[in-house]
Amino acid sequence: MRYLIFGMGAIGTYIGGSLTLSGESVIYLERPEVAGRFSQQPLSIEIKGVEYTFTPEEISDSLKQVFNQYPIDVVIVAVKSFDTPTVAGHLKPYREQISAVLSLQNGVENEVVLAEFLGNERVIAGTLTSAVAKKETGRVVLEKKRGVGIASGQPLSKEIVDSFNRAGLNARLYPHAGEMKWSKLLTNLLANATSAILDLSPAEIFSHPLLFKIETEQVREAVRVMKKLGYRVVDLPGTPVRLLSFLFHSVPAGIARRIAGKTLAAGRGGKMPSFHVDLYRGYRPLEVDYLNGAVVRFGERVGVATPVNHFLNQTLLSIAESPIELNIYRKNPEKFIEDVSRIVRIF
The missing domain is CATH 1.10.1040.10 (N-(1-d-carboxylethyl)-l-norvaline Dehydrogenase; domain 2)
Incomplete structure (x- = not known):
């Protein structure tokens, strides 16, 4: 699967790095100055004192370029809740090219905002319980591994769980997004x-x-x-x-x-x-x-x-x-x- 992840924060770097290390294709969307800085520089995850470096398929500053160049299976949104409307607005012109949008954000209202822009049928609720700390941009440490919850009911939900589990993310399907x-x-x-x-x-x-x-x-x-x-x-x-x-x-x-x-x-x-x-x-x-x-x-x-x-x-x-x-x-x-x-x- 090919994932597009908004931002290289703690969650985005951890999830994207784990997926990349397992063989999945991961593209990050970042600000121009960050994308330029990391174009030739690997990212890293520290797990139990061991640092694993990885290089995503691309770190881009252009959503248009990404969707023109790549077929995207899943968009992962892991930004702060106050940035959700902006992200959703950027994605809206490409909604017909998007199969699924997975929100791994805290809070209980982000999926509603994403659905308003992109359609409820594309949005998958998720939650990360593992504790991840950001050392600096592109470098994170897994402090406590717990796992990921992903709501069922969307055609790609099970496939995402399987993909996450191949990456060692301890993902689990939940039948009720609201309860999760x-x-x-x-x-x-x-x-x-x-x-x-x-x-x-x-x-x-x-x-x-x-x-x-x-x-x-x-x-x-x-x-x-x-x-x-x-x-x-x-x-x-x-x-x-x-x-x-x-x-x-x-x-x-x-x-x-x-x-x-x-x-x-x-x-x-x-x-x-x-x-x-x-x-x-x-x-x-x-x-x-x-x-x-x-x-x-x-x-x-x-x-x-x-x-x-x-x-x-x-x-x-x-x-x-x-x-x-x-x-x-x-x-x-x-x-x-x-x-x-x-x-x-x-x-």
Whole structure:
């Protein structure tokens, strides 16, 4: 199969590199300066301390040239959610040449945007649970291999899963795209917005009884929205999401907090969540409105209150628009807890 991948970020480089090393054809679309820099330079993936170099079929800066020169089987979209409309708009003139578009993005709304531009019959929902870090453009390290979820129902879904598995990506078919994407969303919410707002690590958040209650309610709100939508929580490759949901719903808070500290926080290996990384490196915009904000929007549609997700979303969006030093919640969990308690009774 021949894949066209938008961007050489962490996910794109990992997926494209794995596919290339297994013998598949991979083309990257990148900015002119990046495409020119890597035209004669190999890319690399580090797995268990071993660096594997690879050279894709092409790194191009011209979508027109790619579609004029190559038949493309699958387009992989792994950009941030706020870039999805732009990518979809670029692809629209070539929609008749596209058989399938696989979204490996976080969030639950990207496939809708892609379908509006390209047709629902071409769009395949996907999710990556493996942890991948970007050393620099074109060089990534696989921190924790878990796998890839791909929704069934599209003619190429099974073929993509087989192709991914030949590449060692541990791919699995899911019969319900909504359940798969929302289950991944639950994992993306944990100690993500809170960590950025407070400038605290997940371990610090989970060790604080009241902050842990806020995390618990955030997850519970999202699960209530899922249930109203008719979605079940499902396990993802290497990720027991049902056990996670059980932890936040049925296990006594004190025990749940200790388990979360030992497993969820410790499993990050000291790495800060994505919102914290992006906020303090000055990357804008943030994806919070596509995660916590999505919970709020869907909650409004189905009549489920989501005050904690709303507070986290609006607060982090506000912080991102102002100088960091004006953040009144930074290293100040007491003020944060006080303000959350004004909008929802969870303490």
